[in-house]
Amino acid sequence: MKGDNTHxxxxxxxxxxxxxxxxxSVMHVKKEEDVSTGSPGPxxxxxxxxxxxxxxxxxxxxxxxxxxVKQEDPVAQQMVKxxxxxxxxxxxxxxxxxQPTPEACxxxxxxxxxxxxxxxxxxxxxxxxxxxxxxxxTHGQEQVLDSLVRTILSQNxxxxxxxxxxxxxxxxxxxxxxxxxxxxxxxxxxxxxxGLAEIKTERVKAILATLKQERGSIxxxxxREMEDEELKAELTRFKGVGAKTVACVMMFCLARDEFPVxxxxxxxxxxxxxxxxxxxxDDTYRHMNIxxxxxxRYDLHxxxxxxxxxxxxxxxxxxxxxxxxxxxxxVNLEAGPTVKEMKEGDIVKDEDVIKKEENVIKxxxxx
Numbered sequence: 001m002k003g004d005n006t007h008x009x010x011x012x013x014x015x016x017x018x019x020x021x022x023x024x025s026v027m028h029v030k031k032e033e034d035v036s037t038g039s040p041g042p043x044x045x046x047x048x049x050x051x052x053x054x055x056x057x058x059x060x061x062x063x064x065x066x067x068x069v070k071q072e073d074p075v076a077q078q079m080v081k082x083x084x085x086x087x088x089x090x091x092x093x094x095x096x097x098x099q100p101t102p103e104a105c106x107x108x109x110x111x112x113x114x115x116x117x118x119x120x121x122x123x124x125x126x127x128x129x130x131x132x133x134x135x136x137x138t139h140g141q142e143q144v145l146d147s148l149v150r151t152i153l154s155q156n157x158x159x160x161x162x163x164x165x166x167x168x169x170x171x172x173x174x175x176x177x178x179x180x181x182x183x184x185x186x187x188x189x190x191x192x193x194x195g196l197a198e199i200k201t202e203r204v205k206a207i208l209a210t211l212k213q214e215r216g217s218i219x220x221x222x223x224r225e226m227e228d229e230e231l232k233a234e235l236t237r238f239k240g241v242g243a244k245t246v247a248c249v250m251m252f253c254l255a256r257d258e259f260p261v262x263x264x265x266x267x268x269x270x271x272x273x274x275x276x277x278x279x280x281x282d283d284t285y286r287h288m289n290i291x292x293x294x295x296x297r298y299d300l301h302x303x304x305x306x307x308x309x310x311x312x313x314x315x316x317x318x319x320x321x322x323x324x325x326x327x328x329x330x331v332n333l334e335a336g337p338t339v340k341e342m343k344e345g346d347i348v349k350d351e352d353v354i355k356k357e358e359n360v361i362k363x364x365x366x367x
Contacts, residue, residue, distance in 0.1 A: 090290050090291075091290065092283075092286045092287040092289075092290050092291075093279075093283040093286055093287060094275065094276055094279070094283070094287050097275065097276055097287070099272075099273055099274045099275075099291070100272070100274040100288075100291050100292065101291075102293045104272075104274075104333060105291070105292050105293055105296060105300060106293070106296060107333060108272075108300060108303075108304075108329075108330060108333055109296050109299050109300045109303060111329030111330065111333070112300075112303035112304070112306075112307055112329060112330075113299065113303060114329065115307070115325050115326055115327075115329050116303055116306050116307065116310070116325055118299075119298065119299045119302040119303060121298065142253065143219070143220070143221065144219075144220035144221055144223060144224065144249065144253055144254070145176060145211075145218070145219060145220040145221075147248075147249045147252065147253035148207070148220060148235070148241070148245070148249050149166070149169075149204055149207075150162070150166045151245045151248045151249055152200060152203060152204060152240060152241070152245065153165045153166050153169070153191060153194050153200060154194075155196075155200070155240075155245070156195060156196060157194045157195050158321070161193060161194050161195070162194055164193055164194070165190075165191040165192075165193050165194030166191075168190045168191060168193065169187070169190045169191050171190075172186070172187075172189075172190040173187070173190070176208055176218040177218060179204065179205065179208060180205060180208040180209060180212065180218065184198075184201050184202070184205065187201045187204075187205070188201045199240075200240075203238070203239055203240040203241075206238070206239060207238050207241075210238070223235070224254065228250070228256060228258075231246075231250065231254075232246050232250075235249065242282075243261075243282055243285050243286075244260050244261060244262055244281070244285065247259065247260035247261070247285065247289070248260045251297070251298055251301070257294035257295075257297055257298075258289065258297060259285070259288050259289045259292050259297040259300070259301055260285070260301055261281055261284050261285040261288060262305060263281075263308075263316070264304060264305045264307070264308025264309065264314075265284075265288070265301060265304045265305060265308070266281045266284050267308060267314070267316060268304050268307065268308055268314050268330070269284055269288060269304075270284075271314060271330075272330060272333060274287075274288065274291070275287050275288070307328075307330075309321045309322045310322045310323065310324050310325055311324065311328050312324065313328045313330075313331070314328060314330065
């Protein structure tokens with residue numbers, strides 16, 4: 001072109017821009033300016049400078065929606081809170097069943113203690129071998145084997161009867177060596193008042209024979225040095241020794257922080273909604289042994305057993321074995337939002353299930 005003094009390379013770029021897309025044209029013009037003016041091109045900025053020069057969205061542009069934060073499961077939140085106050089991690093069968101809370105356990109313990117009196121702690125009691133009192137929980141200083149046999153004899157009978165049976169056994173055979181060496185019939189006669197004498201004799205003698213064969217002496221004192229889980233495994237290997245029997249030996253004789261679940265504790269735990277309606281006794285033990293604070297396990301167990309014998313609302317079939325001490329303090333104890341508040345005249349949920357499982361347990365304990 002005439003009068004065009006532009007650099008030849010610049011003219012070439014301009015001519016080529018006519019054949020390119022608008023986007024490509026802009027790129028070429030930018031390059032042209034860089035070549036002709038010596039501009040350094042894109043400017044390198046620090047992160048802070050980049051933020052200052054960040055392009056703002058047009059007024060008509062819709063802002064990006066904020067991502068909704070997923071709310072935590074209320075059950076999970078409650079589990080976190082419970083873990084904060086409970087030193088024991090939950091490993092039981094009902095991880096989403098948050099009852100009983102420590103507060104509920106303490107409220108039940110205090111209310112029952114006001115009604116029935118403070119429990120007598122086993123470790124402070126020196127038992128009489130031939131005691132016939134109506135208190136199973138007075139053998140804290142005795143030998144482990146004595147405690148185990150006493151608990152076996154208490155299966156499916158009353159406290160008074162089991163005490164008498166144990167005292168009769170010790171009177172007839174002062175040492176366990178004598179029990180092992182005696183004819184089964186004579187041993188059965190000595191404990192017959194406690195019921196199921198043949199089955200109980202067979203199991204007791206089997207335990208004595210195993211200890212004699214394995215250790216050379218008839219004693220269980222060696223388990224005092226064992227950790228809880230090792231101890232449980234050692235005792236439950238014997239036929240007829242279940243979770244409840246072991247827990248009783250551990251708590252009453254060894255002063256361990258255990259929470260035995262007998263038929264009274266099991267029934268009341270279900271009534272309060274502390275375990276799911278169809279929980280069996282073993283699962284109830286595994287659940288309650290974690291949920292109940294360790295420092296009140298002994299007290300709460302003893303008080304629930306006593307209450308189950310005296311309270312018409314909490315006794316089996318509404319027929320207490322012993323005279324009432326007064327109004328039930330558990331009536332207004334709330335179990336949680338998923339469990340209805342107990343009211344006068346309520347019927348135990350799944351009572352038929354409880355009766356069926358009690359029959360099964362009787363067969364397991366004795367057969």
